[in-house]
Amino acid sequence: MRQRLRLGLAALLLLAAGFGLGWVLHKPAINARLYAQNRLIAVQVHLDEAPPDYVFLAGDSQAELQPPAQRPCGLELVNGGVSGASAAVYADLVETLTFKDRPRAAMLSIGTNDLMLKNHPLDPKAAAQFEASVTRILRRLLAVTDHLVVTALPPVGRNLARYLEPGAVGAYSERLRTLCERLGCRFADPFADLRDGDSGFAKPGAMRDGLHLAAYRPALRALAPALCGAGPR
Template structure:
């Protein structure tokens, strides 16, 4: 029974992590909200047992794929990332989480699942929806921590041009920067070293599949100045 449950959860996790890439390969993607509901069971368990001070990761797969053994700012890491989540999905889900102790700091990375080219992400309507949903997430996290860092969107692989909007990477990142200026969060770009110019694309080898980073630890370490205020990893 236990083995069956573990295998089932593992399958759900793999489906969630592959949800974005499956869209490009024309494989039916699992429902992001259904995966998220299962994922958030694990997130809530970790939150319930979190120490008095910790760092909370929020957002999509760029957060969920961060190795759990890291100790940013010397604190335990509680990973609340949900692979496949758009800003709208995560905005709804984060409202359901109960923070029994306040995180010392939180990081939000969101937006990659919002820049599907078919959804015209740089249209006024789509951009306004993204900003509104991102503002909901920021507002929720700001109620739980005094130190919220919102990141830029990571770059994408060139082979995904035509399925993702590379120009929306910079556009949505700037919208998040402006949002932080308005709502009181900090904005940072831990993916700067991975960018191949300003067109939204990644340098060769920076991404493992065009969507996900080849290495995640450097990105979290790059956030140390904004996240910890000391420059320490």
């Protein structure tokens, strides 16, 4: 068992080392699943050893890249983010996780990897598939926590206009808001200060590479009122 864990973690490090922007934009979803298989070993280990009271982060790289030393709501942070995961990929992944103890709160940030132009995100069929996948994620997380916060999609850099659909940023965020109203989670936008109006694009300097935030701690701090408050909404 220990040998398998060491091999899995080693593979995780190798995959993460090569997990650049080009990987996300050009490689097929099977690579995201390959990375996730190893990433989830570390996530499950942390879940198994977490204290009874903790905060769980779920989603794609917008969750995984949050610095682990932070203590939202004064609690330990268990990071279940998987870089490169689309909503459909993460819906499958989150169902494989076992929660020994219920997190006091959970955050979901998902959708960035669903914005790729090649997937035609504004097509009604693609948008409906996104909503169906997110619904699966929300139902799974609401089964293990009484307090779930879902974030809007962050904006994207203008340098990625060839690859991503900025118009889907607002459209998919509104779908997330509507789902939370229906299912009983809380919707929040910790990226509001980064947006260049309603364009879907980010203000200059807000993004590190057009896809990832220049700084992640401010986003988690902005979530504190929603994440640490009482009640589902």
